[in-house]
Amino acid sequence: xxxxxxxxxxxxxxxxxxxxxxxxxxxxVAQSREIWRRFRRxxxxxxxxxxxxxxxxxAIFADIIAPHDPYQTAPRxxxxxxxxxxxxxxxxxxxxxxxRVIHGSRVSLQVGVISISIAAxxxxxxxxVAAYYGGLSDSLIMRFLDALLAFPAILLAIFVMxxxxxxxxxxxxxxxxxxxxxxxxxxxxxxxSLKEKEFVESARAIGAKDSYIMMRTILPNCVSPIIVQxxxxxxxxxxxxxxxSFLGLGSQPPEPSWxxxxxAGRGLMASAPxxxxxxxxxxxxxxxxxxxVGDGLREALDPHLKNT
Amino acid sequence: xxDTYMNADELMTRTISRRKLLKxxxxxxxxxxxxxxxxACEADDDDDDVADDTVDPVDExxxxxxxxxxxxxxxxxxxxxxxxxxADDDDDDVEVGDRAITxxxxxxxxxxxxxxxTANIDxxxxxxxxxxxxxWDLEMEPQPDLAESWEITDDEELIWVFDLREDVTFxxxxxxxxxxxxxxxxxxxxIGAGGKYASYINEVESVEVLDDYQVELTLAHPSGVLxxxxxxxxxxxxxxxxxxxxxxxxxxxxxxxxxxxxxxxxLQKNENYHGEWAVDYPDTxxxxxxxEEQTRIANLTTGEIHYSQTIPYDRIDExxxxxxxxxxxxxxxxxxxxxxxxxxxxPPFDDLNARLAVAYGTDREAFLEAIYRxxxxxxxxxxxxxHWAHADDIEGPYYDIDMAREYLEQxxxxxxEIVFKIFxxxxxxxxxxxxxxxxxxxxxxxxLEQLEFATWIEQVxxxxxxxxxxxxLAREWDPxxxxxxxxxxxxxxxxxxxxxxxxxAAFERGRQAVDQEERAEAYREVQRIYAAxxxxxxxxxxxxxxxxxxxxxxxxNRDALGLTRFESVTLT
Numbered sequence: 001x002x003x004x005x006x007x008x009x010x011x012x013x014x015x016x017x018x019x020x021x022x023x024x025x026x027x028x029v030a031q032s033r034e035i036w037r038r039f040r041r042x043x044x045x046x047x048x049x050x051x052x053x054x055x056x057x058x059a060i061f062a063d064i065i066a067p068h069d070p071y072q073t074a075p076r077x078x079x080x081x082x083x084x085x086x087x088x089x090x091x092x093x094x095x096x097x098x099x100r101v102i103h104g105s106r107v108s109l110q111v112g113v114i115s116i117s118i119a120a121x122x123x124x125x126x127x128x129v130a131a132y133y134g135g136l137s138d139s140l141i142m143r144f145l146d147a148l149l150a151f152p153a154i155l156l157a158i159f160v161m162x163x164x165x166x167x168x169x170x171x172x173x174x175x176x177x178x179x180x181x182x183x184x185x186x187x188x189x190x191x192x193s194l195k196e197k198e199f200v201e202s203a204r205a206i207g208a209k210d211s212y213i214m215m216r217t218i219l220p221n222c223v224s225p226i227i228v229q230x231x232x233x234x235x236x237x238x239x240x241x242x243x244x245s246f247l248g249l250g251s252q253p254p255e256p257s258w259x260x261x262x263x264a265g266r267g268l269m270a271s272a273p274x275x276x277x278x279x280x281x282x283x284x285x286x287x288x289x290x291x292x293v294g295d296g297l298r299e300a301l302d303p304h305l306k307n308t
Numbered sequence: 309x310x311d312t313y314m315n316a317d318e319l320m321t322r323t324i325s326r327r328k329l330l331k332x333x334x335x336x337x338x339x340x341x342x343x344x345x346x347x348a349c350e351a352d353d354d355d356d357d358v359a360d361d362t363v364d365p366v367d368e369x370x371x372x373x374x375x376x377x378x379x380x381x382x383x384x385x386x387x388x389x390x391x392x393x394x395a396d397d398d399d400d401d402v403e404v405g406d407r408a409i410t411x412x413x414x415x416x417x418x419x420x421x422x423x424x425x426t427a428n429i430d431x432x433x434x435x436x437x438x439x440x441x442x443x444w445d446l447e448m449e450p451q452p453d454l455a456e457s458w459e460i461t462d463d464e465e466l467i468w469v470f471d472l473r474e475d476v477t478f479x480x481x482x483x484x485x486x487x488x489x490x491x492x493x494x495x496x497x498x499i500g501a502g503g504k505y506a507s508y509i510n511e512v513e514s515v516e517v518l519d520d521y522q523v524e525l526t527l528a529h530p531s532g533v534l535x536x537x538x539x540x541x542x543x544x545x546x547x548x549x550x551x552x553x554x555x556x557x558x559x560x561x562x563x564x565x566x567x568x569x570x571x572x573x574x575l576q577k578n579e580n581y582h583g584e585w586a587v588d589y590p591d592t593x594x595x596x597x598x599x600e601e602q603t604r605i606a607n608l609t610t611g612e613i614h615y616s617q618t619i620p621y622d623r624i625d626e627x628x629x630x631x632x633x634x635x636x637x638x639x640x641x642x643x644x645x646x647x648x649x650x651x652x653x654x655p656p657f658d659d660l661n662a663r664l665a666v667a668y669g670t671d672r673e674a675f676l677e678a679i680y681r682x683x684x685x686x687x688x689x690x691x692x693x694x695h696w697a698h699a700d701d702i703e704g705p706y707y708d709i710d711m712a713r714e715y716l717e718q719x720x721x722x723x724x725e726i727v728f729k730i731f732x733x734x735x736x737x738x739x740x741x742x743x744x745x746x747x748x749x750x751x752x753x754x755x756l757e758q759l760e761f762a763t764w765i766e767q768v769x770x771x772x773x774x775x776x777x778x779x780x781l782a783r784e785w786d787p788x789x790x791x792x793x794x795x796x797x798x799x800x801x802x803x804x805x806x807x808x809x810x811x812x813a814a815f816e817r818g819r820q821a822v823d824q825e826e827r828a829e830a831y832r833e834v835q836r837i838y839a840a841x842x843x844x845x846x847x848x849x850x851x852x853x854x855x856x857x858x859x860x861x862x863x864x865n866r867d868a869l870g871l872t873r874f875e876s877v878t879l880t
Contacts, residue, residue, distance in 0.1 A: 073745040075674030079622070092738045093678055093745070166758065248732060253741050253756050264737060267601055271622040 038300040045296020051289030059105040066099035070256045079272040089274040092264065097275060100256035101282050107257040108286060111172050111241040111250075112234040118176030120183050120230060127187025128214050128222070132195055142188070145181040153178045157240055161249040168257070171250040175237045186229050190222040224301035231297055235290035242283050258283045407879060408592035409860060411872075412604040412613040414734055415761060416597035417573055420564070421552040422542035423496050424503045426769055426800075428644075428782035432595070432871050436575055437479075438542030438558030439583070441470055441489065442535050446876075447640055448785040448868050450535035453583070454484065454543055454559065458535075465530040465822070472521040476582045478545045479563040486523040490515040492543045493525075501800050507793045508537040511819065532822040533788040540789070561586050561875035562593060572596045575874070586875035593874050599733055608633065608855060615856040615864065615872075621681040621735065624853055633855045636866045641694055642684070642851040643785050643868055646675070647844045648743060649768065649777040652806040656726070657775065660841070661719035666776075667705035667842040669712030669750035670743075676848045678742060679735050685849040689835060690781075690791065692849045696824065697787045697831035704839035712750045726754045729777040731764040740778050743847075747776075772803045780850065785868045787831045788819055795834070795843065806843035 039045055058065060068086075074094030082089045088097035130141040148156065160174035194200060195218060203217050244250035245259025246266075253260065258279040265275030413432070419425040422434040443453035452458075455470040476484040493515045500506045511531045516524040527534070548557040556564045561583060562575035573595040596613065598604035601620045607613045609630065619627050619635065627633055638644075648666060650657035657663055672686035688704035691697050728747065730740030740756060747754045754776075759767065767773045781801065783790035792815050793799035797807040814837060818830035856864045863878045 071745065071748075073674075073742055075671065075678035075742060078678045093742045248758050252758060253737070254744055267620065268622060269602060270605075270626070 035297075035300045039296050042296045042299060044292050045299070048289050048292020048294075048296060051285060052293055055105050055109065055286055055289060058102050059109045062103045062106055066096075066102045068096035068099040070095060070099040070103040071254055072096070079268065079275070081272075082274055088278040089272070091261070091275050092268060092272075097261070097278055100261055101258065101278050104256045104258045104261060104279060104282065105286070107168060107245075107251050107255065108238045108241060108283075111168065111175065112237045112290070115172045115175035115237045115241075116179060116230050116233045118172065119179030119233065120226065122176070123180040123183025124187045124219070124222075124226060126180070127184040127189075128191050128218055130184065131188040131191030132210065132214055132218065138188075141184070145184050148178070149181040151178075153236075154240060154243055157244060158247070158249060161244060166249045166252060168251040168255065171241055171244050174244070175240050178240070179233050179237065182229060182233065183226065186225050187222050190225055191218050194218045194221050224297075228294055228298045228301060231290055232294035235287045235294065238283065238286050238290065258286075407590050408594065409590045409614040409874075409877070409879070410594045410596060410612070412598045412607060412616040413595055414597075414601070414604075414618050415599060416570065417567070417595065418762060418765070419553060420556045420567070421503075422544065422556065422558070423492075423499050423505060424553065426504055426765060428869060428871075431869065433556065433564070433573065433575070434540075434542055435560070435871060436562040436593070436874050437556045437560045437564050438544070439560045440541045440543060441472075441538045443583075444536075444539050444784075444867070446865055446867060446873075448536075450539055451585075453539070454489070455538075461524075466527045468525045468527065468534065469518065470523050470525065472523065473582055474521050476559050477580050478548075478559055479557045479578060480545060480548060482545060482547075484543060484545070484559050485520045486517040487520075488543050488545055489523045490517050491546045491549075492541055495544065495549065496541055501798065504790075504793065504800050505537075505540050507796070507799055508540055508789055509534070529820045530822055531819055532824075532827055533786060533819050536784075536786050537789060561589065565592075570597065581875070583875060587878070589875045589877055590879055601734055608857065611857060611859070614860045615854065617854050617870065617872075618734070619853050619855045621679065621683065621853075624681065624683075627855055632857055632859060634858050634861075634864070635853050635855045636864055637853050638851055638866055638868050638870050640785065640868060641692060642849055642870070643690075643692060643695065644780055644782045644852075644870070645690055645849045646739070646778070646780045646847045647690075648847065649774065649779055649804050649844050651772070651775055652804045652843055654775060656719060656721035656724070657804075659719045659721065661715045662721050663842045663845070664705065665712045665716035665719060665721075665750055665752075666747065667712075667845045668708050668715060669746055670705075670845050670847055671707045671746055672847050673707065674746075675739065675742065679739050680848060680850055683853065684851045686847070687849070688839065688846060690838065690846050690849075691787065691831070691835065695785070695787075697828050697835075699832040699835050702832070702835050702839050704835075705842065705845075709749065716751050721752070723753050726752055726775050727757050728754050729757050729759055729764060729768060729774045731761045732758055733761055736778065743778055769801075769803050772805060774803070777803075782869050787827075787834070788815070791815075792819075795838070804844055806841070808837060808841055808843075811837045811841070 039049075072095060074090065077090055077094045078092055080086055080090040080094075086096050086098060088101060091097055091100070126141050126145070130138040151159070156178045157171075157174040160177055161170055164170035164173065191214075200213060200217050203213050208216075241250050241257070242259030242262065245257040246263040248260070248263065251257035251260055261279040262276050262283070265272070265277075265279065268275050413429060415427065415429045417430050417433050418427050419430050420433055420437075422438050425431065425434060439453045441453060441455040441458075442450040445451045454472055454476060456473050458468055458470045461467045461469050470489070472484070472486060472489070478484055478488075493509065493512060496503065496505050496509065511527045511529055511534065512525050513528045514526045516526070518524055525534075542558060542560075544552060545557055548555070551557075554567075559582070561578055561581045563578050565574040565576050567573040575593045575595070577589065577591045598607060598613070601618075601623075604613065604616050605619065605623055605627075608616045609632070624635065627635060648670065650663055650666065652658055652663075657666075667688065672688070676682060676684055676686040685692050687693070688706065689698065689702070691699075693700070726747075728740065728744060730736060732740070737758075740758075744754055744756050764777070768777045768779070781790060781794055783794070790801060794801040795806065796802065796812045796815055797809075811834065814830055814833040818827050818834065821827045821830055852870050854866055854870065858880075860879060861877060862880045863876075865873055865876050867873070
């Protein structure tokens with residue numbers, strides 16, 4: 001008898017789970033259409049998206065786009081000024097700067113995306129757990145993250161790099177670490193209000209497990225601020241990577257990274273300004289692109305701005 | 309490194325009295341603007357240091373005593389190049405700042421102990437604070453310094469007696485005597501491979517003090533280089549020996565005032581300096597490490613520094629047109645060269661074929677053109693073409709990539725990863741990347757590792773922890789000295805642990821021969837073995853260029869090591 005009841009309850013739970021899944025999916029499609037419509041309305045956001053797409057395209061097809069091998073030195077063609085053959089000139093040991101900047105987009109995007117993924121994968125669950133359980137676990141997690149946040153981001157990254165040793169992989173980890181608090185806090189703030197909502201209450205009432213509630217009811221509803229945070233975060237991560245590489249802590253030579261090309265060109269500002277200028281412009285445009293997309297997404301995703 | 313930093317910090321704090329500390333603390337407590345306070349504080353400290361550390365109030369007239377010359381073959385020579393300096397009378401009431409020059413260095417001095425230093429830059433302070441029995445003139449020939457004369461007293465040319473000057477005091481006020489010379493040479497041998505100079509004078513078997521002003525050196529064999537090499541054996545006082553790394557005390561033209569890491573190292577004129585070749589030189593010399601080349605050049609053009617030890621190669625043309633700045637090369641030439649260090653005892657470069665692959669795969673002309681803008685010499689031979697020991701009839705490696713690949717094919721190397729340790733100051737970052745590209749081109753699988761300069765020195769020169777590394781050898785003009793330490797078994801500049809008894813013997817012959825022709829023959833042998841063994845791969849002889857401001861400095865000098873004798877610098 002009791003067993004039967006049990007299995008009945010389970011069935012209904014599974015059913016309701018499936019039902020929510022379906023509604024979520026249907027809702028998601030409609031919602032994303034709506035978001036796209038609103039995103040499109042903002043011209044700057046579209047420009048930002050175009051920039052990001054161009055950079056992504058450059059990164060994916062760098063081998064095809066780049067006219068020269070970015071590693072090929074030409075000691076007899078050093079510091080040539082921009083020309084048709086070398087649209088951005090050549091660097092101090094004769095490498096084609098245009099090819100290096102194109103290939104540099106790979107490093108920047110890779111670092112931006114992977115480090116933000118690390119931050120999100122660690123930070124978001126921490127935020128949800130902190131909000132959902134509250135009390136001691138909340139205090140422990142959030143105080144620890146506050147401590148991380150107390151350090152200036154670059155300083156913390158340099159510290160992590162000093163411990164791990166300079167390399168692009170370690171740069172990703174370092175940048176990932178410094179972004180964890182941002183994701184955890186934003187998730188926690190949302191989750192705190194969400195956990196009082198009726199649909200969470202109802203999930204709890206039918207006896208759903210904690211993990212189910214967190215993953216299936218709270219998390220999906222936190223997604224929009226996380227997405228906004230991620231796209232703005234990528235911009236900042238690109239900047240931090242460039243700073244680390246500029247200081248010689250990020251990508252190691254001869255790998256082309258905007259930061260390290262800029263760092264090498266810094267000494268040549270007087271005699272060959274193009275070496276520092278073009279990677280600098282690339283960083284600027286890339287960061288601008290991700291920022292515009294981030295702003296556009298924030299407006300598009302914000303329910304309060306729905307009817308404006 | 310961290311050691312010296314800490315100690316220098318101590319040096320700083322020591323000079324702040326308790327009263328002042330209290331004063332500043334209370335000021336801080338009162339919430340006075342931080343920046344203003346810091347600025348005031350810093351200025352105060354500087355003044356105090358100068359006052360605290362100025363030693364020897366010994367009466368000056370002693371220096372003016374006429375010299376008692378012995379009947380020897382060589383008389384102390386007075387450089388006449390300084391005689392033409394303007395009659396700029398400086399009375400005693402002239403302020404320190406008036407006759408001060410500030411110098412921009414490419415790297416920071418690391419080790420101040422003259423017997424333990426390794427980096428070339430450290431020899432700048434050594435040169436200014438210390439003196440040896442002999443000194444190098446601007447042609448890099450030995451001249452009398454602390455020893456005013458010397459004599460070989462036996463037929464086998466093994467026993468040398470040096471007569472010391474009687475008017476020399478250390479910066480701490482004590483008189484310098486023969487005991488100090490003995491202590492110094494013993495100390496150099498005691499430090500041994502921990503320093504740079506033991507191999508310079510290793511023919512010295514014993515030192516005997518005859519009387520206060522006479523010292524006898526007994527050699528193991530006759531030597532043609534003893535006088536040249538004694539110039540690096542800086543005489544130090546025993547009572548200060550423990551502390552020389554932080555506070556060097558010698559008998560040189562300048563007393564050490566202070567060193568603040570990353571800021572400056574200050575030297576002050578030694579009023580009791582014995583050298584009559586030094587005339588009316590600057591009262592204060594401040595060495596500032598401005599590792600950022602562009603900053604250093606900007607400081608030179610604005611007059612913030614008066615001399616930049618090096619001018620970046622890509623800025624030389626532009627600097628030539630600036631009539632406020634005079635460029636100055638190395639004199640009489642540069643024997644310094646860049647080379648690729650290879651660890652001769654570890655795979656893959658324990659294999660001669662692997663080394664030859666590198667030797668043939670190194671495009672020396674490319675380095676000369678791309679990095680040094682053609683200033684220097686691209687040749688496998690470490691001795692430059694205008695050097696008396698240069699042999700042009702010896703076949704050595706040249707750039708031939710096919711030959712390089714062939715040698716690599718024959719070697720035991722099979723594609724394992726090789727770590728190439730570099731540092732990135734000045735042009736060295738570019739240099740390393742270019743070398744890296746060449747090594748890859750030959751077929752080596754090389755990863756670059758950028759290190760901070762001090763770490764690099766520690767790993768490569770002290771621990772010998774490397775496979776390949778880039779470096780330069782700022783060697784003297786004479787083929788002995790530093791060159792020996794780079795190429796002979798156990799030499800202090802031989803981190804690659806190259807060892808060939810024939811090479812050792814050839815250098816030994818060069819040292820023992822007194823006749824220059826005979827020496828040249830020995831060094832021809834050295835070049836022959838070098839060409840065949842390629843213990844490291846020499847790329848280019850570099851001839852660096854420095855620049856000084858003509859509105860402050862009237863006469864400047866820069867020797868074959870790119871270093872300056874500040875006691876021969878005259879101001880306008």
